[in-house]
Amino acid sequence: MYTLYIANKNYSSWSLRPWVLMQEAGIPFEERLLPFGDEAAWAPFRALTPAGKVPALVDEGRVIWDSLAIVEYLAERHPGVWPRDAEARAFARSAAAEMHAGFTVLRSFCSMNVGIRVRLRETPPALLRDVGRISALWTEGLTRFGGPYLAGDTFTAVDAFFAPVVFRVQTYGLALGDAAAAYTTRMLDRPSMRLWYTQGLAETLRDESHDAECRTVGEWTADLRAI
Numbered sequence: 001m002y003t004l005y006i007a008n009k010n011y012s013s014w015s016l017r018p019w020v021l022m023q024e025a026g027i028p029f030e031e032r033l034l035p036f037g038d039e040a041a042w043a044p045f046r047a048l049t050p051a052g053k054v055p056a057l058v059d060e061g062r063v064i065w066d067s068l069a070i071v072e073y074l075a076e077r078h079p080g081v082w083p084r085d086a087e088a089r090a091f092a093r094s095a096a097a098e099m100h101a102g103f104t105v106l107r108s109f110c111s112m113n114v115g116i117r118v119r120l121r122e123t124p125p126a127l128l129r130d131v132g133r134i135s136a137l138w139t140e141g142l143t144r145f146g147g148p149y150l151a152g153d154t155f156t157a158v159d160a161f162f163a164p165v166v167f168r169v170q171t172y173g174l175a176l177g178d179a180a181a182a183y184t185t186r187m188l189d190r191p192s193m194r195l196w197y198t199q200g201l202a203e204t205l206r207d208e209s210h211d212a213e214c215r216t217v218g219e220w221t222a223d224l225r226a227i
Helices: 013-025 041-050 065-073 086-101 105-110 125-143 157-172 177-186 191-202 208-217
Strands: 003-004 027-035 056-059 062-066 116-120 217-221
Touching: 003 013, 013 065, 013 157, 013 191, 041 056, 056 065, 062 065, 065 086, 065 157, 086 125, 086 157, 105 125, 116 157, 116 208, 125 157, 125 177, 157 177, 157 191, 177 191, 208 217
Parallel strands: 003 027
Antiparallel strands: 003 056, 056 062, 116 217
């Protein structure tokens, strides 16, 4: 069985991607949580993987690190990770790669924090561009391939890559077009996304640096996490 190393579900956007994909695809795995700030837990993990970062997948002694590499590794072994249709698959890979490499303003300005709600003090033009591009990209996929997911009627890796953005939309109240907003609602209602969210809310460990980033950009209107 695969072993998937992840960090806190409240904060770790990179960990969410392979986790939600494997949940949706019915790929069994053992989860290993490495809490942010717990050096005792991280020390042996850094000896396991050269990057020393999550997520990391272990399969029969092989270590695969980086969310995109993990997805491609799984795609070689499990059907349906990427869309079967060639045109949809090309779009899905391109969109996932764009997410993997881009949207740096959204990442830095709207740090992932699933358990809180934040009213932004301002929306810089660069952030609006990132959000607008995501809205357009989602709308394109939904329109071209008929939905309800980004590359057709099945949840695939491209949906997993944008899953952290879905939580950011909820946390920060980001404005999207109608089709993209409806997609956000559908994604938040997926059993796998609800499970990640519920388990994130139940976490009691707080990473002060992540929380501080969220305080600098806006007013917290709710903190739904366990005390």
